[in-house]
Amino acid sequence: MPLLEIKHLTHWFGGLRAVHDFNLKLEPGEIRGLIGPNGAGKTTVFNLVTGFYKPTEGRIIFMGKDITGKRPHEIARMGIGRTFQNLRLWTHLTALDNIKVAFYSQIRYGLVGAFFNTRARREEEERIDHEARNLMKMLGIDQYANWVVSGLPYGIQRKVEIARALATKPRLLLLDEPTAGMSPAEMRETMDFILFIREKFNLTIWLIEHKMKFVMGLCEWIQVLNFGETIAEGPPKEIQRHPEVIKAYLGEMVEL
Amino acid sequence: MGTQTALSRVAIPWRRWVHPVAAWFRQHFGDTPLGSWLLGAAVATLLERLFGATIAYYLGLGSVPAIFGLSIVLKTPALIPSVLVFVLLMYLLPTLLVAKFTTPLFLRWEERLSTRVYVLLHVLFLFLILYFWSQVDPYRLLVLRLLGINILLTLSLNLVNGWMGEFSVSVAGFMSVGAYVSSVFMVWGFVNDDVFGPAFFPESLAPLAFPLSLVLAGAVTAVSALAVAIPSFRTRGDYLAIITLAYLFIVKSTFENLDFIGGPRGFMNQPEVASFTVVFVWVVLGIWVMHNFVTSTLGKATNAVRDNESAAEMMTVDTRRVKVVAFLTHAFWSGVAGGLYAHVIGYINPSSFDLRKSAEILGMLYLGGLNSVSGSILGPVLFMFLSEILRPFQLAKWLVIPVILIYAMVRRPRGLMGFQELRVPFLVRRRQAQEEARAHAVAGD
Numbered sequence: 001m002p003l004l005e006i007k008h009l010t011h012w013f014g015g016l017r018a019v020h021d022f023n024l025k026l027e028p029g030e031i032r033g034l035i036g037p038n039g040a041g042k043t044t045v046f047n048l049v050t051g052f053y054k055p056t057e058g059r060i061i062f063m064g065k066d067i068t069g070k071r072p073h074e075i076a077r078m079g080i081g082r083t084f085q086n087l088r089l090w091t092h093l094t095a096l097d098n099i100k101v102a103f104y105s106q107i108r109y110g111l112v113g114a115f116f117n118t119r120a121r122r123e124e125e126e127r128i129d130h131e132a133r134n135l136m137k138m139l140g141i142d143q144y145a146n147w148v149v150s151g152l153p154y155g156i157q158r159k160v161e162i163a164r165a166l167a168t169k170p171r172l173l174l175l176d177e178p179t180a181g182m183s184p185a186e187m188r189e190t191m192d193f194i195l196f197i198r199e200k201f202n203l204t205i206w207l208i209e210h211k212m213k214f215v216m217g218l219c220e221w222i223q224v225l226n227f228g229e230t231i232a233e234g235p236p237k238e239i240q241r242h243p244e245v246i247k248a249y250l251g252e253m254v255e256l
Numbered sequence: 257m258g259t260q261t262a263l264s265r266v267a268i269p270w271r272r273w274v275h276p277v278a279a280w281f282r283q284h285f286g287d288t289p290l291g292s293w294l295l296g297a298a299v300a301t302l303l304e305r306l307f308g309a310t311i312a313y314y315l316g317l318g319s320v321p322a323i324f325g326l327s328i329v330l331k332t333p334a335l336i337p338s339v340l341v342f343v344l345l346m347y348l349l350p351t352l353l354v355a356k357f358t359t360p361l362f363l364r365w366e367e368r369l370s371t372r373v374y375v376l377l378h379v380l381f382l383f384l385i386l387y388f389w390s391q392v393d394p395y396r397l398l399v400l401r402l403l404g405i406n407i408l409l410t411l412s413l414n415l416v417n418g419w420m421g422e423f424s425v426s427v428a429g430f431m432s433v434g435a436y437v438s439s440v441f442m443v444w445g446f447v448n449d450d451v452f453g454p455a456f457f458p459e460s461l462a463p464l465a466f467p468l469s470l471v472l473a474g475a476v477t478a479v480s481a482l483a484v485a486i487p488s489f490r491t492r493g494d495y496l497a498i499i500t501l502a503y504l505f506i507v508k509s510t511f512e513n514l515d516f517i518g519g520p521r522g523f524m525n526q527p528e529v530a531s532f533t534v535v536f537v538w539v540v541l542g543i544w545v546m547h548n549f550v551t552s553t554l555g556k557a558t559n560a561v562r563d564n565e566s567a568a569e570m571m572t573v574d575t576r577r578v579k580v581v582a583f584l585t586h587a588f589w590s591g592v593a594g595g596l597y598a599h600v601i602g603y604i605n606p607s608s609f610d611l612r613k614s615a616e617i618l619g620m621l622y623l624g625g626l627n628s629v630s631g632s633i634l635g636p637v638l639f640m641f642l643s644e645i646l647r648p649f650q651l652a653k654w655l656v657i658p659v660i661l662i663y664a665m666v667r668r669p670r671g672l673m674g675f676q677e678l679r680v681p682f683l684v685r686r687r688q689a690q691e692e693a694r695a696h697a698v699a700g701d
Contacts, residue, residue, distance in 0.1 A: 039279060040566060049303075050570060051569075052566065052569075064455065071569070072566070072569035073569045073570075073572050073573055073574050073575070076570055076572040077572045081570075082570050084567065084584065088564045088566065088567035089563075089564070089567070090559060090560045090563035090564055090568075091563050091564075092559060092562075092563055092627070092675060093556065093559055093560070093563065097553075097556055097559075100553045100556065101553060101556050101557050101559075101568070101573065102572065103553060103561045103571035104460045104553070104554070104557055104571065104572045104574075106572075107553060107554055109554070111554070111581065113552070113554075114548065114549050114552040114554040114555055115545045115548055115549055116545065116548060116550045125552065125553060128553055135483050138483055164571060165571070165573075168571055176369040177370075193397075230643070
């Protein structure tokens with residue numbers, strides 16, 4: 001059974017068809033890439049899968065369950081984690097609190113505990129604190145635990161965002177341009193980092209990326225979008241030579 | 257930088273006096289813990305309660321100066337020496353002496369008692385200070401109780417305007433719902449009233465039923481707030497401000513048109529059940545509960561909703577639930593505060609809960625600072641302190657106070673304590689905190 005299956009996904013923004021007939025079968029443990037020029041509809045696909053938009057047509061099936069039209073937090077609870085293209089950390093909170101709040105659906109005390117500081121709440125808070133710190137340690141960012149995130153360097157903020165997504169205990173992690181604004185050295189580091197978290201947390205990863213080198217080195221299978229249409233699909237080597245892809249990125253040769 | 261040092265070298269005459277005093281103070285009171293100061297102040301206020309009137313008489317002050325003589329000084333400057341002597345004798349001397357002599361005792365307690373017991377002890381001292389202080393003068397008693405109510409209102413409003421980053425102006429509306437509900441409940445049940453007829457229960461039971469009436473007031477207010485919450489939380493931004501404004505006016509005209517509770521003439525005969533102790537207990541309870549909420553991970557989700565709602569959704573936070581919980585908590589405690597208010601004043605009418613009341617609370621909130629429990633306490637304290645000591649200015653007071661508020665906003669745009677918090681366990685355990693800081697510094701080297 002595929003982990004995520006998308007059938008005939010189509011989405012219209014008013015009169016604009018952002019995504020058309022998008023299909024996907026994602027097997028557990030895979031690293032899948034989604035590429036395409038600016039405005040191709042890549043992030044829209046992510047927003048549809050995570051429930052931010054309701055698709056005009058099509059079905060999204062995650063772990064055998066139809067999740068089409070569910071609210072984002074319900075989908076997130078079922079095991080789809082996500083990072084954003086432009087960082088969307090909670091800027092007034094510390095790095096640790098950013099990660100702790102992502103444990104929201106796993107909190108085992110209710111409002112009574114929140115208001116009256118019961119023993120159950122204290123124990124649970126301790127557990128969450130411990131788990132969040134562990135997670136930070138695993139990703140090597142534990143020394144920033146008590147920093148307010150807006151004051152952290154960009155690379156660390158990226159890691160905090162990934163740690164936050166991991167705290168929701170995802171089976172599938174969607175990364176929206178994980179190397180945006182990074183130098184080549186940082187990019188290589190990020191590649192190793194993604195392989196590391198896949199191993200460590202037993203994840204399936206689906207990522208959007210612009211940098212060809214990054215996608216080619218990391219993904220086993222790549223899908224290319226242009227103007228909402230899937231124009232090519234296959235292993236990296238094939239995609240690199242695919243005439244449609246070259247056309248979409250570089251434009252067409254014109255005989256003079 | 258250069259100008260700053262140059263400025264500080266310009267002779268400021270008081271510096272010469274302040275430095276030796278500060279040095280003397282540091283030498284003798286450097287490690288006096290907060291507890292000693294509170295106990296000292298409690299002793300001082302007890303002495304004032306016992307001998308204040310006599311001393312004031314011999315100093316030619318007539319009666320005990322209500323607020324440390326600050327408004328007397330503004331009214332009749334000739335009394336400044338007497339007031340200074342009074343403050344020195346009544347407050348400063350006993351506080352300093354007791355603080356000095358109880359320092360070793362508190363330092364021992366600091367090590368032995370658990371944080372919880374130790375903090376409770378501080379709350380008890382604070383209660384004693386305010387209690388003795390309020391017993392001298394009915395004016396003080398009234399002001400302190402109103403201050404407590406304003407703290408509850410400000411803190412509960414902070415949940416929505418600060419922690420959740422929305423803008424609610426219906427705090428006076430919630431207050432009035434709470435005030436009317438608890439008043440009707442108490443008058444109908446415990447008072448022989450012209451409108452509601454004879455009491456159902458003996459009046460001696462009224463103090464016992466009062467907490468129940470407050471909880472009921474809060475609950476009814478929260479339910480009525482649901483009518484605002486459900487439509488407004490599908491969107492973000494200015495909508496809540498507009499809807500809460502509408503709520504405020506709807507509630508006001510509803511009460512104006514309900515004849516059985518007096519309509520615009522108002523409603524009175526509330527039993528005298530809101531003593532200083534009762535108000536104090538409710539305020540402490542409210543602060544404790546709301547503080548618990550905002551420090552829990554469940555409560556911090558409100559911050560997540562404020563900072564980035566879509567990210568919060570994606571990180572499994574049910575944002576709609578979070579918003580409703582924060583808003584209803586705001587409504588509940590504003591309702592409770594309204595119930596207290598009705599019984600403190602003993603008379604309510606719809607126009608005492610108008611937009612001006614909301615604006616006043618908003619002023620206290622933004623002065624104290626968003627997203628801060630300590631700011632929500634500090635804001636009302638300063639605001640009311642200012643508005644009481646400036647009473648001799650009469651109407652001009654409302655020229656002076658706004659100027660002070662604007663100045664505060666210019667100097668500290670986030671409010672005095674915005675996004676900051678006094679950490680109570682560290683405040684009460686100064687020595688431990690100092691040692692920890694030292695250990696930290698050493699580790700850092």
